[in-house]
Amino acid sequence: MNIVFIHQNMPGQYKHLAARLAADPANRVVFITKRTDREIPNVRRLSYQPSRKARENAHPYLVSTENAVLHGQAAARLLMGLREEGFRPDVIVGHPGWGETLFVKDVFPNTPYLNYCEFFYRAQGLDVGFDPSVPVNIDTVLRLRMRSTPLLLALEACDRGIAPTEWQRDSHPAPFHSKIEVIHDGVDTAQLLPDPDIRITLADGTVLTRQDEVLTYAVRNLEPYRGFPSFIRALPRILEARPKAHVLIAGGDEVSYGSAPPGGGKSWRETMLAEVPLDPARVHFLGHLPYDRYLSVLRLSRAHVYLTYPFVLSWSMVESMALGCVVIGSDTAPVREVIRHGENGLLADFFSPEDIAAKTIAVLEEPDSFAPLARAARETAVERFDLSHCLERQIALIRAMA
16 A cells, blocks of 8 residues: 655654554655654655744634644645655545645545544533633633544545544544544553663652552643642642651653643643642652653653643553553543443542642552552553554554545
8 A cells, every 4th residue: 555644743642653554665655844854664755844833913703723834735736746756645634733635635636544533622512611721712612612623624534534533533523523432552562561670760769669658640741731830729738647658750841731830931730839849759750751761750650640622632641551650530520431440540620739649649548459450550551451452453454544
């Protein structure tokens, strides 16, 4: 097969899929991206840059739309170059989030297009309006409708869609659900194994093992969308109740989703530490971690807290389950799809530091009582999210489309 992947941040969700397809000598794989520093063996990378930025004087509702058109135009030019070379893809696989796939059907109208259905922006019922402390005005509502324009066009143009979870599929307009197959990206459960002998030395010289009480929290960036304020507000109760516990917090100070903290200049970490002072000898901020180090942190965990708005489910929650962590997850729809309270994890009120603290303290206090949940968490990860199984389903879908 000839396969074209499109994702501005190569490899994105296609790391394993592109590599697996490229390993077959019967396939020719091309990857269209903005990145110039990423390579996958046997994959031809074609990099682009939009011809310009979206106009500063454009209508505010149209900035994201114009940006999508510019990305789509740049990707279309590379597709036209492939067409002129005589390269005819059997399938195009792409993420519509930045507009890059807007024009794939205009360049290759007869080529099946598999659309990655990660999330559809709405002003009600999902992330926006979830936090009562964040007001939603009419400008936000109207801007979100326009922001979804490229996603809606991709749904109309695509032959099939793929969503990692049922909840993510259901965020999209109902008339398109029949197009969308639910297949997770997959996590490598064969490699993500618990390690009873794990040992970590922190920057201050603290040495931690599985014999220690370790609470973990790991996200891309420390921000409200992933429950960071609620987690920090829960820590004083946890630290008081468990005087020997250490807290390992992995994540950066940027903003991936939502807004920066009010006042300007400060990160959410600085903002929350100003509100809730914490003992740096027991609460360790690790910043962004290399993947292997991040996995080592999770392997230490006696209790792992994962909180999220009704938004995209993080790979980290599934990875923590594969590693046998006892997860205290937010009682929000994306998490409830995976965690069954009292069976393979615990659910806590996203907005209640008291509830988060109480459930975390219980796990730290009696780890043996919660060991069955840890085992069930790994079983869930293997049964529903194992990489080899997910890849088989993804490739079967692509072959059926070609």
